Every structure is written in C-alpha cells, then in structure tokens.
Amino acid sequence: MKNKFLELKNISKSFGKVSALERVNFYIKGEPEIVGLIGDNGAGKSTLIKIISGIHTPDCGEIYINGKRMENWSVVKSRASGVETVYQDRALAMQQTLARNIFMGRELTSIFGFVKSKLQFAEADRLMRTIGFTSKVFASDSAVVNLSGGERQGVAIARALYFKANLMILDEPTTALSLTEAQKIFDFIRQARKGGSSCIFITHNIYHAYDVSDRCVVLDRGKIVMETDREHTTVEQLVKDMQKIAQNNGKVREGINNARS
Amino acid sequence: MPDLKKKQNNLDRNQEFRRSRRGITKFLDNNRRALSVFIVFIILMLLFIIKNPKIFLNREIYEAIFRSLPIRIVLALPLVFVIVSKEIDLSFVSNMTFSLWIFAATVKAGWDPFLCMLLAILAGALIGLINGMLVVRIGLQSIMATIGMKFLLTGLVAGGSNIMPIPLTFLVDTPFYNTFAGKIGNFPVQMIWAVVALVIAMLLFNYHKFGSDISCVGDNLESSREMGINVSTVKTLAFVYVGIACGFAGVLSGLTYLSFYPKPGSPDELMLAVLASVFIGGTPTTGGVGTIFGAFIGACTIRFVETGIIEAGLTGFWTQFFEGLIILLALTSHKFHKSR
Amino acid sequence: MAGHRIYMITSISRFIEKNRRALIALLVLSVMMIIFLIINPQVFLNPLMYKAIFKTLSMFIILASAMVFVIVSGEIDLSFGSIVGLAGWTLVLTLESGLSPYLGVLFALIVGAFIGFINGIIITRLGISSLVSTIGMSFLIRGLIYIGTKGMGTSVVYLAGTPFYNAFIGSIWGFPVNMLWALGFVVLSVLLFDYHIFGAQISCVGDNLESSLEMGINVATIKTLAFVYVGIASAIVAVQFTLTNQIFYPGSGDGLLLIVLAAVFIGGTPGWGGIGTIMGSVIGACIISVINSGIIAAGVSYLFKEFFYGLIIILALIGHKLNEKRC
Numbered sequence: 014m015k016n017k018f019l020e021l022k023n024i025s026k027s028f029g030k031v032s033a034l035e036r037v038n039f040y041i042k043g044e045p046e047i048v049g050l051i052g053d054n055g056a057g058k059s060t061l062i063k064i065i066s067g068i069h070t071p072d073c074g075e076i077y078i079n080g081k082r083m084e085n086w087s088v089v090k091s092r093a094s095g096v097e098t099v100y101q102d103r104a105l106a107m108q109q110t111l112a113r114n115i116f117m118g119r120e121l122t123s124i125f126g127f128v129k130s131k132l133q134f135a136e137a138d139r140l141m142r143t144i145g146f147t148s149k150v151f152a153s154d155s156a157v158v159n160l161s162g163g164e165r166q167g168v169a170i171a172r173a174l175y176f177k178a179n180l181m182i183l184d185e186p187t188t189a190l191s192l193t194e195a196q197k198i199f200d201f202i203r204q205a206r207k208g209g210s211s212c213i214f215i216t217h218n219i220y221h222a223y224d225v226s227d228r229c230v231v232l233d234r235g236k237i238v239m240e241t242d243r244e245h246t247t248v249e250q251l252v253k254d255m256q257k258i259a260q261n262n263g264k265v266r267e268g269i270n271n272a273r274s
Numbered sequence: 275m276p277d278l279k280k281k282q283n284n285l286d287r288n289q290e291f292r293r294s295r296r297g298i299t300k301f302l303d304n305n306r307r308a309l310s311v312f313i314v315f316i317i318l319m320l321l322f323i324i325k326n327p328k329i330f331l332n333r334e335i336y337e338a339i340f341r342s343l344p345i346r347i348v349l350a351l352p353l354v355f356v357i358v359s360k361e362i363d364l365s366f367v368s369n370m371t372f373s374l375w376i377f378a379a380t381v382k383a384g385w386d387p388f389l390c391m392l393l394a395i396l397a398g399a400l401i402g403l404i405n406g407m408l409v410v411r412i413g414l415q416s417i418m419a420t421i422g423m424k425f426l427l428t429g430l431v432a433g434g435s436n437i438m439p440i441p442l443t444f445l446v447d448t449p450f451y452n453t454f455a456g457k458i459g460n461f462p463v464q465m466i467w468a469v470v471a472l473v474i475a476m477l478l479f480n481y482h483k484f485g486s487d488i489s490c491v492g493d494n495l496e497s498s499r500e501m502g503i504n505v506s507t508v509k510t511l512a513f514v515y516v517g518i519a520c521g522f523a524g525v526l527s528g529l530t531y532l533s534f535y536p537k538p539g540s541p542d543e544l545m546l547a548v549l550a551s552v553f554i555g556g557t558p559t560t561g562g563v564g565t566i567f568g569a570f571i572g573a574c575t576i577r578f579v580e581t582g583i584i585e586a587g588l589t590g591f592w593t594q595f596f597e598g599l600i601i602l603l604a605l606t607s608h609k610f611h612k613s614r
Numbered sequence: 615m616a617g618h619r620i621y622m623i624t625s626i627s628r629f630i631e632k633n634r635r636a637l638i639a640l641l642v643l644s645v646m647m648i649i650f651l652i653i654n655p656q657v658f659l660n661p662l663m664y665k666a667i668f669k670t671l672s673m674f675i676i677l678a679s680a681m682v683f684v685i686v687s688g689e690i691d692l693s694f695g696s697i698v699g700l701a702g703w704t705l706v707l708t709l710e711s712g713l714s715p716y717l718g719v720l721f722a723l724i725v726g727a728f729i730g731f732i733n734g735i736i737i738t739r740l741g742i743s744s745l746v747s748t749i750g751m752s753f754l755i756r757g758l759i760y761i762g763t764k765g766m767g768t769s770v771v772y773l774a775g776t777p778f779y780n781a782f783i784g785s786i787w788g789f790p791v792n793m794l795w796a797l798g799f800v801v802l803s804v805l806l807f808d809y810h811i812f813g814a815q816i817s818c819v820g821d822n823l824e825s826s827l828e829m830g831i832n833v834a835t836i837k838t839l840a841f842v843y844v845g846i847a848s849a850i851v852a853v854q855f856t857l858t859n860q861i862f863y864p865g866s867g868d869g870l871l872l873i874v875l876a877a878v879f880i881g882g883t884p885g886w887g888g889i890g891t892i893m894g895s896v897i898g899a900c901i902i903s904v905i906n907s908g909i910i911a912a913g914v915s916y917l918f919k920e921f922f923y924g925l926i927i928i929l930a931l932i933g934h935k936l937n938e939k940r941c
Binding site for chain 1: 628632805809810811812813814815817818821822824825826828829830831888889
C-alpha cells in the first residue's frame with residue numbers, strides 16, 4: 014500500500030460563531046481515484062476544498078502530503094504539491110483569450126519576460142482537443158466570453174491538465190451544463206485518472222457523483238456523515254441513505270424551532 | 275432565486291440586530307462615518323480657535339465662509355446619490371457655469387429674475403437628463419460620458435458668451451437678491467438655503483423610496499432589477515437631481531459673486547474639491563452606501579481648512595496641500611472603520 | 615488558390631476583430647480629417663500645420679498610452695497632471711543648482727516613479743479607491759509645488775538651442791524629436807502591453823481580480839507597477855512641457871488631466887478594466903490634437919474648441935458602444 018497522497022486529520026474551521034467544519038478526517042489515496050464530495054448548501058464542502066487548496070487556514074488539525082506533515086499550508090504550497098483547483102466559470106477572465114486564461118499567472122515567457130504567445134496558442138489548442146472539445150467554432154485566441162458553459166469549464170480543466178496536477182478539485186463542474194457537456198466532463202475526469210491524476214468532484218447531484226466516483230463522501234453540517242465505495246453500494250441505496258440524513262436534519266431543525274418558540 | 279432568499283434572510287437578520295440596539299447606540303452605528311468626520315471637523319476648529327482666537331471667534335470670518343460654502347454644499351449633496359448608485363458625474367461644475375450663463379443672460383435681458391432662476395434650474399435639469407440618458411439608455415460609462423459633457427458645456431459657454439463677463443450688480447437689494455443672497459441680521463441667507471438643501475437631501479435619501487431604491491441599485495444592480503426597481507429611471511433621476519442642484523448653485527454663485535465670468539480653460543479645482551467633500555464625508559466609491567450628512571460636514575471641513583490655513587498665517591499655497599492630506603487621512607481612517 | 619484567399623480573408627477579419635476598438639477611433643479620426651480638409655484644404659495640406667500639432671501631440675500620446683495600463687487594471691489615476699508639475703519642478707531645481715540638465719531629467723524620472731509608487735502603495739496596501747486617493751495625491755503634490763515655488767514660475771529660455779534642448783524637443787531633418795520620443799514610448803508600451811507578461815497579467819487583474827489572486831498573480835505588485843509607469847511617463851512629459859514652453863510654472867500639467875483621459879476613452883479603452891488598446895490611445899491623442907488646431911483653421915471661434923472636444927468624445931463613445939453590441 015502506497016502512502017496516502019493527501020490526508021487531513023481533525024480539521025476544524027469556524028467563521029466567527031458559525032462552525033463550518035468539525036474535526037473532519039479526509040484523505041486521497043496514493044493511487045489515482047475519483048472522490049465525489051456530496052452535501053447540501055452550507056454543509057462545508059467549499060470550506061473543505063478551500064482548506065485543501067490553501068485559501069483558508071484551518072483553526073486546528075493537520076495536513077499531510079505523501080505522509081509528510083505540512084506546516085503553514087498556503088496556496089503556493091498547495092500548488093507546489095500538485096493540487097489544482099478548478100473553480101466554477103467565475104474564475105475565468107472573460108474578456109481575455111482562451112490561451113491567456115489557461116496560462117493565467119504562469120505565462121510561458123522567454124527572456125526579459127516576453128510572452129511566447131504562439132506557443133501558448135498552440136498548447137491551448139492541443140489541450141482543448143485532448144479534453145475533447147474538437148469544435149472548430151472557437152480558436153485559442155477567441156475571448157472566453159464567446160464560449161459555451163462546457164467550453165469554459167474545459168478551459169479551467171485544461172489549466173489543471175497542462176500543469177500536470179496530482180489532485181484536481183472540481184467545484185460543481187456540472188451545474189449549468191447540458192447533459193452531453195456534463196458527460197464530456199466525466200469522460201475527461203476518467204481519462205485524467207488513467208493519466209495519474211486524482212480528482213475531488215463536488216456536486217449536489219447524487220447521480221452525477223455515483224456515475225463517476227470511486228468513492229463518495231457525504232458532508233453534513235460540518236461533519237463527514239457517510240463514506241462508501243462505489244463497489245459496495247448502488248445508486249438507489251445511496252439515495253436512500255441521503256434521504257435518511259436529510260430527515261435527521263429536518264428533525265434537528267424542528268427541534269431547534271420548538272426550542273425557540 | 276436561492277441567492278435572493280439568502281439575501282432576504284440576511285436583511286431580516288440585520289434588521290433584527292438593528293432593532294435590538296436602541297437610541298444612541300443605534301444612531302452612532304448608523305452614522306459612524308459621518309460622525310468620525312464630524313469629530314475631525316470639531317478638532318480642527320478647536321485647533322484653529324486656539325491658534326488664532328481673535329479671528330476664529332470673530333463673526334466676520336463665518337460670514338465670509340457662509341457666503342461661499344453654500345454653493346459647495348448644494349453641489350455636493352446630490353452627488354452622493356449619483357455616487358451611491360455607482361455612477362459618477364464629472365460635468366457638474368460646467369453645468370453650474372452653464373446654468374449661471376442662462377440666468378445672467380436672461381436677467382440682463384430684463385426678464386423677471388425668479389423666472390430666470392426657473393429657467394436656469396430647468397437648463398441644469400435638462401443637462402442632467404441628457405447625462406442620465408447617455409448613461410442609462412445608450413449605456414456609456416458615466417465617467418467618460420460626463421467628461422464629454424463637461425467639455426461640451428465649457429466650450430458652449432465660452433463660445434456662446436464670447437467669454438464676456440456679465441455683471442449682476444444691478445440685482446443687489448432687489449427682493450430677489452434678498453431672498454437668496456441677502457442677510458437676516460448679519461446671517462447670510464445662502465446658508466439657510468444650504469440647510470434647506472440638506473434637509474431635502476436627507477429626507478430623500480433616508481426616508482424616501484428614491485433613497486432606498488438608489489441604495490439597492492448601487493448595491494446590487496441585478497437583484498434590484500429582479501425585485502422590480504426601475505433601474506434606468508432611478509439612475510436618470512439621480513443625474514437630474516444633480517442637474518437641478520447645479521442650476522440652483524449657479525444662481526447662488528451669480529448672486530454671491532455678482533457676476534457671470536466664464537474662466538478661459540477649465541478649472542478643475544472646484545470639481546475636485548466638491549468630489550473630495552463627498553468622499554471625505556464617508557461615501558465610498560463602491561456604491562450602495564453613502565451619507566448625506568457626511569457630505570455636508572465634508573464640504574464644511576474643506577472650506578474651513580482653506581480659511582483656517584490662511585488665517586493661521588500660512589500662505590494660500592498651503593491650502594491644496596492640506597486638502598490633499600485631509601483627503602488621504604480621512605479615507606485611511608474610513609478604511610479602518612470598515613475593517614472593524 | 616481558393617484556400618489561400620479564404621486564409622487571407624480570415625486573417626483580415628481576425629485583424630479587424632482584434633483591433634476593432636482602435637479601428638473605430640481611426641475611423642473617427644479619418645472622418646474628422648476629411649471634413650477639415652474639405653473646409654480648409656490650404657491649411658490642412660500645409661506641413662506647418664502638422665508641425666504645430668506635433669508640438670503638443672507627443673505629450674498627449676505619452677500620457678495616454680501609459681494611462682491604458684492603469685485603466686486596464688481597473689483603477690484610475692487623476693494625479694498625473696500634478697506629477698507632471700512636480701517632475702518639471704525637479705528638473706528646474708536641478709538646473710538652478712547648477713547640475714547637468716541630464717541629471718535633472720534623471721531626478722525628474724525618479725520623482726515621477728516614486729510618486730507613482732506611493733500611489734500604488736496607497737491603493738493596493740491601504741485598499742483606498744484609486745479615484746479618491748489620486749485626487750488627494752493630486753492636491754497634495756500641487757500644494758507642495760505652490761508652497762515650494764511660492765507660486766513663482768522659472769524661465770528656462772537659456773536652454774534653447776543647447777544640445778540638451780535639441781535632444782528632447784529639437785528636430786532631425788525637419789522632424790520633431792519630441793515625436794520620436796513619443797514613438798519610442800509607444801513602441802515600449804505596445805511591447806509591454808501586447809507581448810510582455812506584464813500586459814498579460816494586468817489584463818487578467820483588471821478582468822477578474824479574484825481569480826487572478828487565486829491563480830497566483832501578484833496583484834499588488836502589478837497594479838503598483840502600472841502607477842509607476844504612469845509616473846515615469848509624466849516625468850518624460852514634464853521635460854517636454856518645460857522645454858516647449860521655455861518656462862516652468864507651478865500650475866503646469868493642470869490642464870492635461872481630463873483631456874488625456876478623454877483621449878484614452880475615445881481611443882476605445884473602456885473604463886471597466888480588462889481590455890484596452892495602446893494604438894487606440896495614440897489615435898485618440900491625435901484626434902484631440904487635430905481638433906485643437908483644426909477648429910481655428912476651419913474658421914470656428916477658438917472658444918468653441920472644448921465644445922467640439924465634448925461632441926467628439928460623446929460621438930466616439932457612442933460609436934464604440936454600437937460596435938460592441940454588434941459583436
């Protein structure tokens with residue numbers, strides 16, 4: 014058994030009085046795997062990934078990469094360890110070209126800092142084709158604002174691909190996408206796993222999660238409440254489990270309301 | 275839609291929170307920015323009085339200040355509305371000169387001054403309306419469109435009047451003059467009009483639908499539209515309001531300085547000073563929030579500093595330096611307020 | 615053959631697509647020139663006319679192309695007029711103390727860059743809106759100049775004809791040197807904006823600040839550099855301004871503020887950040903200068919000059935807006 018690539022131990026994080034995560038343990042295996050992270054709004058999904066990508070610092074807990082404890086975890090360190098986060102399409106600079114977006118912040122430059130535009134365009138073209146966007150409608154020098162939702166998502170993914178991420182984090186990549194476009198994203202994620210990249214896949218949609226993930230992790234109100242391998246469950250079972258969690262949730266809320274009144 | 279719901283929840287929570295605080299605390303909390311400027315103002319005044327008690331305890335200096343200050347106040351207050359709506363107007367000074375030109379030319383032609391004043395205000399409002407249309411209907415950015423308008427008006431006034439000054443001294447002691455620029459006892463009437471303008475602006479901003487609409491528009495354009503606010507009308511009205519104020523300020527300045535005199539070239543000093551008083555007052559450029567009373571205090575602060583510096587024995591050359599310093603310091607302090 | 619032709623067409627349309635905004639400005643300029651030529655061909659075919667235009671054009675061009683960087687980054691600088699004054703004063707002070715004028719230029723550049731740096735620090739570190747803080751900075755510097763000079767101007771007439779003078783605003787084979795400086799500055803700006811990592815990153819910063827931060831762009835440094843660049847441009851302009859007028863007066867640079875901004879906007883750089891065009895700004899500056907001289911030649915009262923500025927600004931903006939909707 015190889016070392017785990019990423020391991021979070023006893024991570025807690027609160028914003029003011031609101032606690033977003035409570036003693037969460039989470040890991041990504043050494044061999045490539047796809048993990049679906051499921052949860053309601055406010056369950057702590059985005060807090061968790063923001064901690065992994067170094068944007069938030071946890072209040073307490075430890076972060077290990079390949080078994081080595083990391084101190085002062087930050088965006089730079091997270092990048093350096095090969096963690097690449099693909100935010101929703103708001104993370105793109107809309108008026109800039111596709112190529113410029115892919116290489117944003119890590120432009121390919123020659124001496125004196127001049128950008129190798131031709132190389133960037135060529136690479137961008139190649140990347141978009143690898144992912145499966147073969148339409149001739151867009152060129153790598155067209156502005157992102159002219160692209161469809163799926164293509165925009167593709168641009169963000171191409172970033173991760175080019176910089177050979179060990180772990181990709183996809184934040185709700187399938188919302189606002191058509192069915193076929195969503196399928197394309199799934200295909201790409203599977204391909205990336207073959208290429209050696211793990212993936213955390215965040216979604217509301219249980220079916221999407223089940224479709225593509227090797228392992229599903231369910232978050233609820235800052236805690237991991239369930240974790241199953243795809244092989245040990247069916248999608249129906251998963252849905253049932255989720256409903257149970259939601260009911261529990263409802264009961265708790267009722268309780269709170271009663272206490273209030 | 276969930277976003278809207280979330281927002282609504284937040285609003286409810288805020289209101290609950292606000293209701294839970296009472297009286298003075300609530301007042302302090304709501305007017306924090308304006309009050310911090312007010313404190314700076316008071317400290318400055320005390321410094322001036324200590325440094326030069328003879329002059330600053332003398333009535334005359336306040337008379338002089340109260341004659342020129344109202345023009346700036348009248349201009350600054352409606353600008354808050356435009357800035358809160360996340361737009362900006364850089365044409366107001368030339369609009370004021372334009373209105374003054376209309377006023378002076380018609381008055382000289384022997385028309386009734388009250389009628390002329392109405393014309394000036396209408397002219398100002400019309401320019402405001404055009405500004406609003408350029409921004410809202412055609413979709414130009416306000417900073418660019420109003421720079422264009424500024425040049426247009428400056429040129430129009432310069433060319434149209436042939437930069438010949440029009441003296442207005444014949445108006446002195448007419449009932450019209452006494453209404454707008456006379457004295458009650460020793461107190462200049464202009465200042466009363468400035469206070470009237472303040473009250474109107476505060477009523478509009480804090481208690482009228484227009485004020486709450488414009489705050490929403492500046493805060494979140496999309497959701498305002500979704501909630502059924504007529505964004506275009508609200509923004510246009512803000513520009514028209516500035517225009518009306520320009521018309522009134524133009525007449526006031528004509529009566530105060532008793533002449534219409536288009537300076538060749540385009541002096542930007544008044545423009546920057548008025549904008550500065552809005553910003554010093556605590557209205558940020560990010561839109562959605564603003565304070566009318568702050569702009570009032572801001573205008574007073576700048577005007578008093580200008581006078582105070584000269585009276586404190588420094589040359590007039592120091593005024594700009596201190597104005598700049600105050601702008602930077604005031605903004606830095608607002609910044610710290612916010613982060614707290 | 616056919617393939618070749620299609621390639622030609624697509625590359626032309628690509629070119630148009632890429633330079634749309636600058637081309638609109640060029641269209642405005644051409645229409646204006648044609649109108650002027652029809653009204654008064656004698657004056658407008660006379661090279662002397664262009665010599666007069668070139669005298670001030672270089673300053674507009676330098677400032678307008680530097681401003682593109684700041685505006686693309688989503689900020690604005692209203693203090694450059696005062697920086698021109700301060701840098702000019704620095705030059706004059708150096709001259710007065712008997713040092714080499716070239717050293718004076720160096721000091722002026724350092725002062726310009728330093729004020730730009732301070733602007734950048736205030737905006738990026740303290741987080742104050744650039745619109746407001748640069749107004750403050752403008753007052754502060756102008757005040758300093760007035761305090762220091764006691765409001766008095768200084769004549770530098772004695773410089774006329776010296777090698778130093780010729781190096782900055784003389785002429786080579788009848789072509790004004792100040793335009794060569796402007797040309798050099800434009801080339802530098804185009805290289806930086808279109809081909810350098812600085813231009814690429816500043817566009818991203820102005821386009822999507824959040825994501826630029828997430829992608830590891832050092833936003834504060836990039837923005838500060840843009841302000842420094844404007845400061846340097848202001849210093850170059852200050853040297854030209856002082857030499858052209860042969861006098862330094864404390865208010866120098868004051869009138870440049872809105873006219874330069876207008877040139878940038880006419881040129882097709884929008885105020886919201888993320889996109890911009892250096893060539894557009896150059897054309898915008900030409901438009902402004904041509905109106906300046908053209909009005910008189912066309913027989914309209916000089917007093918209406920600003921009216922036509924305003925008219926052209928608004929018309930050009932509307933043109934850009936229509937152009938935007940179509941694409």
